[in-house]
Every structure is written in C-alpha cells, then in structure tokens.
Amino acid sequence: MRAAYIERLGPSESIVYGELPPPVRGPGDVLVGVMATAVNPVDTFVRSGRYPTAMEFPFVIGRDLVGNVVESPSPEFAPGDQVWCNSLGHEGRQGAAAELAVVPVDRLYHLPDGASPTETVAIVHPAAAAYLAAFTHGHLRPGDTALIAGAAGNVGSALVALISRAGGTVIATADPDDHDYCRRVGAAHTIDYRERNIVDEVRGIVGSGVDLYIDTSGRNDMVDAVAMLAVGGRVVVMAGTGSRSELPTGTLYLKDGSIRGFVISRATVTQLREAATVINRHLLDGALRPRAIDLLPLSAAAEAHRRIETERLRGTRLVLEI
Template sequence: MRAAYITQLGSPDLIRHGELPPPVPGPHDVLVDVEVSAVNHVDTFVRSGAWRTPVEFPFVIGRDLVGTVAAAGPAATGFRVGDRVWCNSLGHDGRQGAAAEQAVVPVDRLYHLPDGVAPADAVALAHPAATAHLALFTHGGLRAGETVAVLGAAGNVGSALVVMAARAGARVIAVAAGRDEEYVRALGADHFVDYREGEVAGRIRAAAPGGVDVHVDTAGRNDLETAVDLLAGRGRIVVLAGLRTRPVLPVGALYLQDRSVRGFAISHADTAQLAGAARGVGGLLAAGLLRPRATEVLPLSEAGEAHRRLEEGKVTGKLVLRVRD
C-alpha cells in the first residue's frame, strides 16, 4: 500500500512516500480503506520528536482519517464492510498513523460518518472539533446560561468552540481579527472583540461584568494573570495550547474565588471521552451546523510539504491529504 511514513524522527524532509506492507487487523480492530487524512500541528510534534510517544519504524504519520471499512476482526462489532467511518486518534501511543491507503483502527476509536457529510470536511474537523468539545464540556464543565470567552475564535478550534457553546445555550464572547467579525457572529457569537484594537480584557469585562465562566485561548498565549481576573466565581480557564509558554499564575485570585486552570491534550483523552466528543461532533456535522472554513486538499505524495508549510505558519484553514479518489 502507498503511505506517507518516516524511518526516524526529525524534519519534514524525512517524510517518505512509498510502498509499505498493508497492516493486519487484530480481533478488536477494523481495517479501513482510507480516503483522506488531515494534517495537524500535533502530527508535526510526533514526527519531529517534540511530543514523546512510542513510535515503531517505519512509522505512518497522521492522526485523522475518513474511509470505508474493508474488514473487521471477530470482536470488532458494530461495523460492516462498506461502512463509511472516521477516526481521530491514530499515530500516537504506539498506534500507526492514518496517512496510508489502509489503516488499522481499534474498534473503540472508530465512528460512523453521518450520511451526506463530505469526507474532506469531516476529516478537517475531526481533530479541532473534538478538541473543542473536550475543552468546553469534559474539562470546562460548560452549562447552559454560562458565559464563554473564546480567544482565536476564527481559527479551526476557535470556530468549533463558538458553534458548540452557542448550541449549548451559552453566551459567547469571541475574540478575533476585525475582518472575521461577520463570520464569527454567524457561528453564534453574541459579542465580538477585535484584538487589534487593544484593550481586549477591558472589552471582555464590559461584555461580561459578572465575569466569564469558561475562558479558552486557542492561540496559546496563555496570559493567565489577565484571564484569571476576567473569571466569575468558580470560573474555569481551559489551557489547550502553548507548549512553551511560562505564564504567571495568580494563585491568590484563584483560590479566593474558587477559580481554576485546567490543562488538557486530546492525545491523553480516553476512548470514552473521545467517543462522547465524536457523538457531539457527528450530530453537528449531520445537521450541517459545523463546517470547516477553508480546506486545501493535497495528494498524499505532498505530505512532507504539508508538514513544512504548517510548521512555517503558511497554512490558512486546514490541510487535507487525498489518499485515494
């Protein structure tokens, strides 16, 4: 089978495109004929070695896929040959990746693709939308009627956060560039703050004088001193980006108001958490309420170039690798 893979950790130049033996599913696995795979920042972290996780060489890169069931192990119930499916948790913790013509997926990490959803759209949203769901509900404990501040609201994760929070009955304060205001409001934001105009914290405070209940900074700047001051009593900051940031932590303001900072990485989510996120994402996809803003589809042979562009910050929207037509 054709695959994008590496034989050692390092730069994007080490990604090869060529033939590998097809994988063999175990009794609890499903063999998937892959149509498309997405390219995420975390994929570059694993490939380079910045994110330490067990890797067996040759290692197929990539985390997300959409495809069709080719075969299922005897204990892999719930899927039949020909079913359209998706997954967003390969390429980590000893699992081979998704950027190949075939992939083996543990049955508890595989989900049915809703009818009528384009494969490129689904795979583009698989990682950011699941991240957003976990941030808001699993770690943020969001409830209807609460107020959410989303920094980076026009990005891949940020836009999913806005949609999900609004659909859950929360009041959304979106922070992004002014050019994105119409887009972000259309997603469901109640208030918009243009970060380029300055005084971001003051304008968030004006929109939520009682404080925000959940604060998520998708850009990963993690100005915790400012963010904690914006929280309501028992408010939560969810940290999901900013691997190398070292912010000041205002301890007194945290414990005196029962506020909290909760960090998480989707790579550590268990299968029950991922399945819950998949149900939420799948429902929004099926209803047409969740769509990627911009998707660029490249052939599998350009996986190395896709990683290079992502690391250089030259990607707007989402890159998708077309594995087969």
C-alpha cells in the first residue's frame, strides 16, 4: 500500500512517501480503507520527537482519518460503512496517512449520513480537543462565561462554537480582521488580542470575571488569566509546550480558582467517544465546520508538515487525499 511514514525521528524531510506492507488486523481492530487524513500540529511533535510516544518503525504518520470499513470483527461496523477516527499515530498505534489503516473498535465512529468526509476529517481533531478542554476538564456549565484566546484558530473556533451552543457566553480574543468570523461561529464579544488593558476590557464586559479561560495560542499569560477569573474560575492549559509564565498563586488562592493542564493524547477512549457523540451531532447541524481546507495528495505529506511548522495558516486545515 502507499503510505507516508518515517524510519527515524527527525524534520519534515524525514517523511517518506512509498510502499509498505498492508497492516495486519488484530482481533479487536477494524480494517479501514482511508479516503483522507488531516495534518495537525501534534503530528509534527510526534514526528520530531517533541512529544515522546511509543512507535515502531517504519511508522505511518497521522492521527485522523475518514474512510470505509473493509473488514470488521464487530457487528457495530459492517464493510462499506463510512467511519472516522482521530486517535491513531501515537501510543504504539500506527498512523492514518496510508491507503489502509487498522483502528481499534473502541476508537472508531460512524460518519453521519450527509456529513462531508473532507470537512469531517478536517474538524474532528480540533473539535475533540475543544470539547474535552471546555467540558471534561473545564467543567463548563450553561450560563458560564468563557474567554477563548486565539479564538479564530482551528481549536479556538471550535471552542467558540461548542460553548455558545451549550448555553455559554464567549468572549473571543483575536486579530481584528478575524472578529467577524468569531462572531459568526458564536462569540458574543470580541477583543483585539494585542489590547494592553485586556483585563479591564474583560471586566467591562463581565464585572465578576470569567468562569473559564482557555488560551489556544500557547502564550499562557497566567497573570492576566488569573486576574480575569471569577471566583471559582478555571484555567485550562492546552497549548504551548515551550511557554513560561509567572503564576500569581495568591490571587488564584483567594479566588478559589484552579489551573488544569490538558493534552488530548492522554484522553481515554471513553472521553473520546463522548466527544465524538457531540461532534457527530454538530457535523449535521452545521455548527462545526473548518474555516478553510487546502487539499493535497498523500505524496505531499512532508510539505504539509513543513507548512504547519513554518507558515501562519490562519485557520486553514491541510488535508491529504489518499
């Protein structure tokens, strides 16, 4: 089969496009004919070794796929069913960037009738990260106010959409050129992310502070974040592997606040399936859509990784067609 893979950890140039033996399906796996796979920043972390994880070389890259069931041991999935997955390519699982992939039954989900395969593969990773950050780890409830920093990005816009549709109020920080987009996906208020007095801006909108703060940009200014929190407010840290910030512990203590780190690579299959249920519902009602998609052939996998690492893609998702 054709695949994009690596034989060692390294830069984007280490990705090989070529032939590999087809994967062997285990007793708890479904064999899937892959239609498309998306490229995520986390894929570059795995490929380079920035995110250490178990892998066997040659290692097929990529986490997300949409495709068709070829063989299945489970009555839940029949040959020909359209399916998706967003948790391959780490923790010993081979990736999705190939003509065929084996997916554990408990990590595979049906593609809803009428959902676009291309749009689905582009949105399922950022949408799952957003759901788990806001609801599983951020404990967002209807009526809460959330500040989403980097709200125009892939994860940020998914956060805005999911929170607003769950009855929360979203304050979005982004470039002014992206404010209209943030409002379209559900933000009630928008602020220029470069605003020097951002804490005052937020306090002018919600005097008691925000219940949830999530920065998808990776800057993680904890001084401002904690200053914006309401009593009992939560900060979820989900980006920024190299960020460093002063932590105002006294203010956090007095507000009965909390800070929680979250990386989707450690999500349980139960958590991922809960997110998938919500994602499938919003794929059909139109709430979750990628801002833009750039379709590339599987042979361009190395180029896609290079672009992820060097370009500002402004919400454009790179999708490799098989």
